[in-house]
Amino acid sequence: MEGKIIRITYETIKKNLKTTLVLSLIFMGMAAMYSSFYPSFEGSLEELMKNFPELGFIRGFESFASYPGFLNAELYQIFWILILAIIFGYVAASLISEEIEGKTMDMLLSNPIPRYRIVLEKFFGLIPLVLIVNFATMASVYGITLAINEELNFVNLLTTHVLSIPYFLAIISLGVLVSTIIDKKMKASMVVMAIVIGSYIFESVSLLAPDYEKLGLISLTHYYNPAESLIEGNIDFNGTITLVITTISFLLLAMIYFERRDIEI
Incomplete structure (x- = not known):
């Protein structure tokens, strides 16, 4: 039984190796590109801030x-917390749904493996994807920073990437939950993508309109702000704890629902 459990995690990791490599290269390249752009734009950034005050919804824009x-503004506040989160959510939403849609779930269920362990091990199988893409991007940022001789506190950079792990795991756990509910892979992925985008929009609206400030509280994006750690060197313990609790809650719901639901084999 335990060997089969390990096999599920291993197969999930193996299946996403190409995705891991491609995403790592893409985000390393983007990180290198934006880092190297700074010297060319440095002299005009103050003027740009004055001309585009509406960009104040970007946290840390000041x-x-x-x-x-x-x-923070060019890489982390958009490509990191939105685009990469959408991709992770898309991948996670297919973990269970594609097995059901492809009629391969029966092979797992035919073994003496509790259903909740299938959900849990599928989730564990995506953790290497998050870690490798995360720290490969960090290495690219810091390497280019040294190459162009700019100042960036390494501890702040490391903290920013470490704190992103609970955020991305919350996104993945959401994807796993949706994957246990919706049987169609593409439909499940689209639902998760819509939720992630909506979460980002809610947080942006809460920053732009004071009357809707509390709207951000229902957004996962609200609880991870790269600006606080990268620029100010602060750690949002409450936000991180909230994301950890959210991840555990989504996983528990996914395991409970998948344990009890009927699956056509």
Whole structure:
């Protein structure tokens, strides 16, 4: 039984090796590109801030003229917390749904493996994807920073990437939950993508409109702000704890639902 459990995690990791490699290369390249852009734009960033005050919904935009602020606005506040989260959610939403849709779930269920363990091990199988893409991107940012001789606190950079792990795991656990509910792979992925985008929009609206400030509280994006750690060197313990609790809650719901639901084999 335990060997089969390990096999599920191993197969999930193996299946996503290509995705891991491609995403790592893409985000390493994007990180290198934006890092190397800063010297060319450094002199015009102050003026750009004055001309586009509407970009105030970008957290940390007031520090846009600095190197960490530039990276925060150009890389982390959009491509990191939105685009990469959408991709992770898309991948996670197919973990269970594709097995059901492809009629391969019966092979797993025919073994003496509790259903909840299938869900849990599928989730564990995506953790290497998150870690490798995460720290490969961090290495690219820091390497280019040294190459162009700019100042960036390494501890702040490391903290920013470490704190992103609970955020991405919350996104993945959401994808796993939706994957246990919706049998169609593409439909499940689209639902998760819509939720992630909606979460980002809710947080942006809460920043732009004071009357809707509390709207951000229902957004996962609200609980991870790269600007706080990258620019200011602060750690949002409450936000991180909230994301950890959210991840555990989504996983528990996914395991309970999948344990009890009927599956046509």
